[in-house]
Amino acid sequence: MFKWLLLLAGAYLFYRWLRGKKHIQTRGRETHNPKSNKAQRLTEPEEMVQCQYCKVHLPKSEAKIFDERFYCSQDHLNTLDQQGWMGYAKWRLSPNQDVRPENISPDLVVIHHISLPPGEFKEKEASQYIIDFFQNQLDAKAHPYFEEIAGQKVSSHFLITRTGELIQFVSTQNKAWHAGVSSFMGREKCNDFSIGVELEGDGDSPFEEAQYQTLKKLIRTLESRYPNLQFAGHSDIAPDRKTDPGMYFDWKKFQKETNISLKNLPYGLTSR
Structure with missing residues (x-):
């Protein structure tokens, strides 16, 4: 058993x-x-994100992503939003800005050039120094030239690097510190009514084709928000102090590719 x-x-x-x-x-x-x-x-529920431009919510897998921001369509990514920020630009906020005077909208674009250290972009990527400069984060010990400009507080609305990358520092609704003491057609204090665009360059070298193409796209987008913009170089509004964008900026090419009316280029198409 x-x-x-x-x-x-x-x-x-x-x-x-x-x-x-x-x-x-x-x-x-x-x-x-x-x-x-x-x-x-x-x-499992899919993560939802918000369009930076129109604030609509959509699944993350359906969003257009740029610089860690989300957009519901390519059109919204390629647009200047209601706060004055360009969707296809990298945003690097500068503290060097003010509000514009009441009831003033920009009607002038000022074109500059900048290179930090001067001419170094010819040998290596150097645009980060410009970004640091506009954000008051430039290391004065990194180069002897930086010690000379360490105390300056400046900015621009946009920077176009040698590779054609677009970076924005200040909303177009606000005033960037790019023009300094200046006068445009009898109007003083150009910062009050202008948008500053810096091209990475030193005045001794031609600008890159990629920079002209990005500039063309930028101007067309700005004109959709601010019609009848006029255009000048920094040397036009501050001739006793500045020489940029310089002899190598091709005003004829700029006018032809953007189809800007000649009346909106009061200083003409001659390189200067």
């Missing part, structure tokens, strides 16, 4: 072991089954 009890107990334990093994194998097949994983993913 005792022998039969041992046989029954052994058979029961073998049966439990066999069931457990089959259960483990079944779970393993489910784990490696793509359809099973897909079904599980479908039940």
Whole structure:
């Protein structure tokens, strides 16, 4: 009798072991089954994000992503938003800005050039120094020239690097500190009513084609918000102090590619 009890107990334990093994194998097949994983993913809610331009919410997988911002469409990414920020620019906020005078909207674009240290872009990527400068983060010890400009507080609305990258520091609704003491067609204090655009360059070298293409796109976008913009170089509004954008800026090419009316280029198309 005792022998039969041992046989029954052994058979029961073998049966439990066999069931457990089959259960483990079944779970393993489910784990490696793509359809099973897909079904599980479908039940999980997708992350939602907000369009920077129109504030609509949409699934992250459907959004256009640029510089860690989200847009619901390419059109919204390629637009100047209601706060004065360009969707396709990298945003690097500068503390060097003010509000514009009441009831003043920009009607002038001032074109500059900047290079830090001067001419170094010819040998290596140097645009980060300009970004640091406009954000008051330039390390004065990094180059002897930086010690000369360490105390300056300046900015621009936009910078176009040698590779054509567009960076924005100040909303177009606000006043950037780019023009200094200046006068445009008898109007003083050009910062009050202008948008500053810096091209990375030193005045001794031609600008890159990529810079002209980005500038063309930028101007067309700005004109959709601010019609009848006029255009000048920094040397036009501060002739006793400044020479930029310099002889190598091709005003004829700029006018032809943007189709700006000649009346909106009061200083003409001659390189200067």
